[in-house]
Amino acid sequence: MSASEAKEKIQALSDQINYHNHLYYNQNKSEISDFEFDQLLRSLIDLENQFPEWKQPDSPTQRVGGTITKEFENVVHQYPMLSLGNTYSTEELMEFDARVAKGLEGETYEYFCELKFDGVSISLIYENGMLAKGITRGDGVRGDNVIANVKTIRTLPLKVKATTPEHFEVRGEVFLSKEVFKQLNKEQEDIGEETYANARNTASGTLKMQDSAEVAKRKLDCYLYYLLGEDLDVATHEEAIHQLEKWGFQVSPTYQKCDSIQEVINYIAQWEKKRADLPLETDGVVIKANSLAQQQRLGATAKVPRWAISYKY
DNA sequence: TAGAGGTGGAATTAGGCCTC
């Protein structure tokens, strides 16, 4: 095979694999068997080994893993990763609303609600459209760069196709879906090993595994919920979420803008009934002030932002 | 068994508001 033929073949195989990945993870459909999918991947790996000059940095083979990480690089977060304050009742929500109203005296404001999924927080750094770092929360100031493991998450774009700022950060939650966790425990049972206690801690442990090939087998998934950086051209959290969707990131389909705290309360009540039907575990709702300028004005304490709070079911 | 990530609760501190 000539070099130019190899280049075309590598591109065609990459497109094919990306197409099937997209179908499987975004539409929950599969046109080929797991065996056929593996065959496609193996063909691509063989070709890339023969013609490494045509191997693309965002090749789907990057997701197969294989990197052994002896020690994760410790990285300082550009923007501290704060946790959220918790509420457990509508009374506490009303108090939160009163604090927001006080902080934004005389201004109108709206909220943005989304379900809080039971997973592990992650910060993704993109440089020139390429996924460069995947950092755990750590102590909120510094975290570990687990990029080799993050790259195995097939719903995450390794390269953003659209025009983006040179540098931006996306935050989200890495999780194991109920179905994948069930399957994982079945496999443990089959080989006579102890089953995992819960999906959140299993996802957390998986992210810190040293063998990314093993991580790739666990089928981690990720929802993104926060966009950070300069030159982003967005004025509200809602616009930021739409921007993430346009760039090909998977965001939670449960989000909703609310004009008042009463609408927030209605949203919480609505999802309390429906959340059991979701494919992954949720433990509450995150409520944020929608305007980024107002978020700035409300600021944060040393531990939690004043413009957002979580409601725990 | 040690170390890491994360959660939740108790204790302490800081700051705002009210009364005198």
Next chain:
DNA sequence: GAGGCCTAATTCCACCTCTA
């Protein structure tokens, strides 16, 4: 302005569950 009260913010620690 001083003192007391209340609430929010912060710190610390115990605990759970995972991987190495």
